[in-house]
Amino acid sequence: xxxxxxxxxxxxxxxxxxxxxxxxxxxxxxxxxxxxxxxxxxxxxxxxxxxxxxxxxxxxxxxxxxxxxxxxxxxxxxxxxxxxxxxxxxxxxxxxxxxxxxxxxxxxxxxxxxxxxxxxxxxxxxxxxxxxxxxxxxxxxxxxxxxxxxxxxxxxxxxxxxxxxxxxxxxxxxxxxxxxxxxxxxxxxxxxxxxxxxxxxxxxxxx
Numbered sequence: 001x002x003x004x005x006x007x008x009x010x011x012x013x014x015x016x017x018x019x020x021x022x023x024x025x026x027x028x029x030x031x032x033x034x035x036x037x038x039x040x041x042x043x044x045x046x047x048x049x050x051x052x053x054x055x056x057x058x059x060x061x062x063x064x065x066x067x068x069x070x071x072x073x074x075x076x077x078x079x080x081x082x083x084x085x086x087x088x089x090x091x092x093x094x095x096x097x098x099x100x101x102x103x104x105x106x107x108x109x110x111x112x113x114x115x116x117x118x119x120x121x122x123x124x125x126x127x128x129x130x131x132x133x134x135x136x137x138x139x140x141x142x143x144x145x146x147x148x149x150x151x152x153x154x155x156x157x158x159x160x161x162x163x164x165x166x167x168x169x170x171x172x173x174x175x176x177x178x179x180x181x182x183x184x185x186x187x188x189x190x191x192x193x194x195x196x197x198x199x200x201x202x203x204x205x206x207x
Contacts (some may be wrong), residue, residue: 142169
């Protein structure tokens with residue numbers, strides 16, 4: 001059969017497929033990226049006299065770059081180094097001490113803990129001290145809770161939801177099985193994490 005001379009097949013040049021975003025389901029937050037909480041501790045009805053725990057340790061901060069942001073772990077093994085790597089170049093793990101930057105230097109701080117009992121207890125003590133105005137030397141950008149296992153108990157969920165609303169930004173990092181075997185930076189970072197870190201960088205830039 002002869003082809004119809006009045007019709008023709010239009011072909012388009014092959015184009016490279018756009019890389020698909022790596023999905024990361026958050027069983028705690030759903031589609032919500034982060035919780036919003038108080039941005040100024042002076043607005044909260046708590047004072048240093050209300051705190052019954054030792055003052056959070058403070059450490060002098062020496063910037064390693066022009067990036068006005070650092071990450072602290074609220075306890076050993078909090079996941080601060082991992083989250084600092086996810087934040088990108090110029091952001092480092094500052095240890096467990098609240099940073100005291102040089103005079104007239106704006107600094108945003110991201111506090112990180114794990115979702116187990118020790119981590120949530122540390123986050124409870126830390127957020128209370130921040131709310132009481134005991135950590136005025138730098139600006140708290142938010143609290144990040146990193147899952148310590150593939151599932152969360154009902155008690156963990158309740159405590160995490162409460163804690164995530166105590167700071168300007170409450171962020172949850174779900175369990176990622178692949179990160180048990182390889183560095184998060186060795187593969188494509190989930191789009192959800194990328195959007196979170198971009199929001200934190202923007203907040204720090206606006207200080």
